[in-house]
Amino acid sequence: MHRVLKITDDIFYAGVNDRDTVLFENIWPLTKGVSYNSYLIRDEKNVLIDTVKISKVEQFVEKIREVLGGKSLDYLVINHMEPDHSGSISSIIHAFPGVKIIGNKKTREFLKALYGLSDNFVEIKDGEELSLGKHKLKFYITPMVHWPETMMTYEVTEKILFSGDAFGGFGSLDGGIFDDEVDIDYYENEIRRYYSNIVGKFGPMVQKALKKLSEVEIKIIASTHGPIWRSNPQRIIESYDRWSRYEVEEGVVIAYGSMYGNTEKMADFIAKVLAKEGVKNIRVMNSSQVHESFIINEIWRFKGVIFGTSTYNNGIFPPMENLIINLAHKGIKNRIFGVFGTYGWSGGGVKGIVDYIQRNKWELACEPVEVQFSPDEEDFERLREFAKKFVKRLRQI
Numbered sequence: 001m002h003r004v005l006k007i008t009d010d011i012f013y014a015g016v017n018d019r020d021t022v023l024f025e026n027i028w029p030l031t032k033g034v035s036y037n038s039y040l041i042r043d044e045k046n047v048l049i050d051t052v053k054i055s056k057v058e059q060f061v062e063k064i065r066e067v068l069g070g071k072s073l074d075y076l077v078i079n080h081m082e083p084d085h086s087g088s089i090s091s092i093i094h095a096f097p098g099v100k101i102i103g104n105k106k107t108r109e110f111l112k113a114l115y116g117l118s119d120n121f122v123e124i125k126d127g128e129e130l131s132l133g134k135h136k137l138k139f140y141i142t143p144m145v146h147w148p149e150t151m152m153t154y155e156v157t158e159k160i161l162f163s164g165d166a167f168g169g170f171g172s173l174d175g176g177i178f179d180d181e182v183d184i185d186y187y188e189n190e191i192r193r194y195y196s197n198i199v200g201k202f203g204p205m206v207q208k209a210l211k212k213l214s215e216v217e218i219k220i221i222a223s224t225h226g227p228i229w230r231s232n233p234q235r236i237i238e239s240y241d242r243w244s245r246y247e248v249e250e251g252v253v254i255a256y257g258s259m260y261g262n263t264e265k266m267a268d269f270i271a272k273v274l275a276k277e278g279v280k281n282i283r284v285m286n287s288s289q290v291h292e293s294f295i296i297n298e299i300w301r302f303k304g305v306i307f308g309t310s311t312y313n314n315g316i317f318p319p320m321e322n323l324i325i326n327l328a329h330k331g332i333k334n335r336i337f338g339v340f341g342t343y344g345w346s347g348g349g350v351k352g353i354v355d356y357i358q359r360n361k362w363e364l365a366c367e368p369v370e371v372q373f374s375p376d377e378e379d380f381e382r383l384r385e386f387a388k389k390f391v392k393r394l395r396q397i
């Protein structure tokens, strides 16, 4: 076999890389591609777990044929119906006629509504098992991680968890597919970007799923995106646990929007004072340049969030407003917030952000600082006090 990698003796990686798509879900920038992972178990009954985005179906089917070597495909397990994993189901049915489709009640509904497919469907219940010969699968239904039909499939004999999108992230797999073969810090950062932007809203449901899985011994985690965790699966389970409990580290994200640099000056000054006060992790991020998903990723990590905006048409500078709206959608908790900004005549930018903070019941750590057009010496002194008060509160909680 030239193109297919083994996970264990009878379990194969049949996934593909996508380095063509610019925006995942047409929103999230893919700076280094993404992988759509699929797995094949060869036994008395051959099983495929999840498929790939339709644009990569040709090489996907070639890989499956290579592993099966003319044998039949008996089952296709669908852990998640999002089209980057379900898009090739029709092609698989066409290539391997008679294949039985395994999913839960919701999967059945979605399969019919998305693709008009209903034949050969086997509906499983939570905790149900399926023997393949040497291997045995057990299904865990994990709703809203991050769609209603999401489930995970546990291979009992070799203790492998096929986790769907959970524990997955951006980044193509360039050669190595295992956590011990790749730059895992890079991937973990991209897994947090994926988590915070796509799954993060469903923290309580992730906690439920983790509780359900705590009874299971997991040797390998095989997600639908990113590296396979075989040397240290506990690392990503612990990260998921922390992220879904909205746990934070000391650090401050200063996200700002500035047309002509005045608000930016204020952001840089605040950062300087924070550093003087001993804050090590400071991220100053320009909301016009940096996609919100990268800013939200950093906010997911750190305790302090400071928003800066110029006033634009009586309100918040639009890229900043977009960031704040999206952050609010994620149900972020356990942070403290600060606000600063500029205006020319009647203002509205700073007030607009304060309104969002109040509406979301986020904690405002100190009084906002607002400046007409450009900060002068007195304004910088106000900003110094602002930053010091912010750090004081940061260290209290």
Ligand SMILES: Cc1cc2nc3c(=O)[nH]c(=O)nc-3n(C[C@H](O)[C@H](O)[C@H](O)COP(=O)(O)O)c2cc1C
Pocket (backbone or CB within 6 Å): 257, 258, 259, 260, 261, 262, 263, 264, 309, 310, 311, 312, 313, 314, 315, 342, 343, 344, 345, 346, 347, 348, 372, 373, 374
């Ligand atoms: C296109 C545009 C629209 C603006 N709209 C308002 C406004 O509605 N109300 C206001 O008080 N100031 C308004 N201003 C003034 C800016 O808020 C002010 O110039 C500020 O210093 C800009 O900060 P910056 O250099 O960080 O972009 C506007 C400025 C521009 C360029």
